[in-house]
Amino acid sequence: MAVEGKAIDALSQFELATTFGPIGRAVGFTQSNLHMLIAGALIVALMVIGMRPRAMVPGRLQSLAESAYGFIDEMLLAQVGPEGRRFFPFVFTLFMFVLFGNMLGLFPYAFTYTSHISLTFTLAMLVFVLITVVAIALHGKHFFGYFFPEGAPLWLAPIIIPVEIVSYLSRPVSLSIRLFANMVAGHVMLKVFATFVVMLGALGTLGPLLSIMPLAINVALVGFEVLVAFLQAYVFAILTCIYLHDAVHLH
Amino acid sequence: MVNDRDAFKQRLDAARARQGLDRATGADAGKGGLPGGNWGIGFRAGVEVVSALVVGVGLGLLLDRWLGTWPWLFLVFFLLGSAAGVMNVYRLFNPRRLRKD
Helix, strand or coil, X not given: CCEECCEECCCHXXXXXXXXXXXXXXXXXXXXXXXXXXXXXXXXXXXXXXXXXXXXXXXXXXXXXXXXXXXXXXXXXXXXCHXXXXXXXXXXXXXXXXXXXXXXXXXXXXXXXXXXXXXXXXXXXXXXXXXXXXXXXXXXXXXXXXXXXXXXCHHHHHHHHHHHHHHHHHHHHHHHHHHHHHHHHHHHHHHHHHHHHHHHHXXXXXXXXXXXHHHHHHHHHHHHHHHHHHXXXXXXXXXXXXXXXXXXXXX | CHHHHHHHHHHHHHHHXXXXXXXXXXXXXXXXXXXCCHHHHHHHHHXXXXXXXXXXXXXXXXXXXXXXXXXXXXXXXXXXXXXXXXXXXXXXXXXXXXXXX
């Protein structure tokens, strides 16, 4: 699959295909959906099985579950304030779903569902609708004052208000593009260097020696991708928190 | 009288801090949010500009198609999108919430 007719084929890894044979084909159940289900099951398993011992001194799984909980809890407290606690379930679910999607995608033969903009944009729209509804519910008509900062000269209103509206609407777009672009770029790079390994390896006597170089790059890249996978989930969660802060406090 | 009130406020603040009620405002400055790194910030700024442009151009094209005013609204919203992109980047470095309420 990596080398097809001596050409680098880096994008076919993002193609959707149905799984589970004819049943999957009938309902359009793709490997992307399958990985979402796996991620969901793993998250639930981590929280349920990890927290089962309820030990004072946590074991490995329990401390993983606890630190994931504490991580998001502290993030919400620092970014949104004590009022942010009520959004904990939403942000925690979002963070874990994105994190597990990114991490699962690094396994061989796995599919990265966060590399599809349809998914990341859906998540971002979820955040966008939530922050808008929260802002309107908490502040009513004052929400629209958000688009015109206090103290700005009134004659600037025809310029500032449309710019602010476009800027506000660009939030879900930037949120989704960032995650999607990072995941696609990482996986394309991995695939390209993996293809180099195979191509150079077929070059004859010197080939296998040369192919060590792209292999070394790929080893480093996998480590880098683990970092990116975590970092992007973190960025997604913290931007959600920052937007929630804006929605709750609304300057 | 004023002194009394100040003393009470001090004790109240100390008690609130002990209970962790004021953590949000206190810890805000330290955990400023996003991870740094030149590449990260550069990429973020790029994404902010591109997404604002995408929204601006998209809105302009949609409104043009609806009102039949091609290309005027497209041009206007292209400019608005670029302005919003610049503002996004500005806000990236100067967050709104520096103003305390």
